[in-house]
Amino acid sequence: MLLRRRATLAATFAATLALPAIARAQGFPDRPVRIIVPFPPGGSNDIIARQLAEQMREGLGQPVVVENRAGAGGNVGADSVAKAAPDGHTLLLCPPGPLAINEHLFRTMPFAPARDFAPVALVASVPIVLMVTKGLAAQSVAELVALAKREPGKLAFGSSGNGSTNHLAGELFKTMAGLDMVHVPYRGAAPAMTDLVGGQIQLMFDNMPAALPQVRGGSVRGLAVAGSARAAAMPELPTVAEAGVPGFEAEAWFGLVAPAGTPEPALAKLRQACGAALANPALRGRFAESGAVPGARLGEAFGAFIAAERMKWGGVVRASGALVN
Incomplete structure (x- = not known):
């Protein structure tokens, strides 16, 4: 009986503590x-x-x-x-x-x-877009893969940071295409894009909202999209899978x-x-x-x-x- 009363009192006390938070939430946001x-x-x-x-x-x-x-x-x-x-x-x-x-x-x-x-x-x-710097001698995914295989360890791909989707898209691309490339992590996609435009890195996977104006403006060259289907915003770009790396998909x-x-x-x-x-x-x-x-x-x-x-x-x-x- 005593244990039951204590449990009831504890539950009542906890509920009482919760009341101010619930009351504040009712007026959210203030x-x-x-x-x-x-x-x-x-x-x-x-x-x-x-x-x-x-x-x-x-x-x-x-x-x-x-x-x-x-x-x-x-x-x-x-x-x-x-x-x-x-x-x-x-x-x-x-x-x-x-x-x-x-x-x-x-x-x-x-x-x-x-x-x-x-x-x-x-x-x-x-969608995620595969882009290369304008000066790179690769006009397609197949040419990029061939170049990376001729020069193992020479090409660098940028990302918005370790563990980002564009980093892992690059790692997946390396693995599935059998490539040796260097990963360069940045503190965000914007500084990575700046170095891609400037040629300090050779390629990058980046999300469509940031990639679209750069590709359309001619600052970088778009090669493919990483999804399972072509993107409505850039239908001219093939998927990475149809361009030479079967089964590749990242979004x-x-x-x-x-x-x-x-x-x-x-x-x-x-x-x-x-x-x-x-x-x-x-x-x-x-x-x-x-x-x-x-x-x-x-x-x-x-x-x-x-x-x-x-x-x-x-x-x-x-x-x-x-x-x-």
Whole structure:
């Protein structure tokens, strides 16, 4: 009897402690909402985040600001959100790295992706483009493969950081085509693109929103897209698979998460605002212009998607042998 009374008192006490958080969540948001992008300005992650923030502001009735916190393959920015107050006012928008890849790649992690985040929405999926610097003597994937085989260890491919999807796309390309190339990690896609344009690196896999203007502007040469089908935004480019590396496929996505423990009323409002933004014709039009496809998974459906991606990319990391100390 005494044990039962103690258990009842403990449950009542816990519920009492939770009441202020629930009450605050009912009035959410009561100040600006921050979306942390764990990479520098100018890359696809940044572009997608700023386009989404503009539309979510209408649904939340508060300013939605984007803040860039780069470092450690996205782990620095992601860790800051994992440790932020779980009240819905600090969010993370990122590619697979921090949520599904880095735990397989880094020997130690400052956070546990499956434990420390609450899924909000899959925001967008984007094709990945294989590009080379204009001065490289390769007009096709077949010519690039032939060149890399003639000069093993001479070609360098850039990425937005260790464990990023464009890094692993490059590793997968190396493995499937039987190539010896050097990986050069950067602190984001934008500085990597700068060096690709300048010829300091010879090739790069990058997401369509950032790659499209560079290819169309003639700053770099697009050779192929990495997905299972040609991209609507660049139909002239073949897939890597049809251009000479059968079975090759890689695609990027961007997801929005909140710190674990964020009250359900706040999460519901975030899912509703994000879903409304992704259904907005203006945002869908802007996504289409940059080659991005709006996501359609919210809440637990997005959580299940992340779990499946964690298993998929874990296999790619193990096959590539890529590790970061």
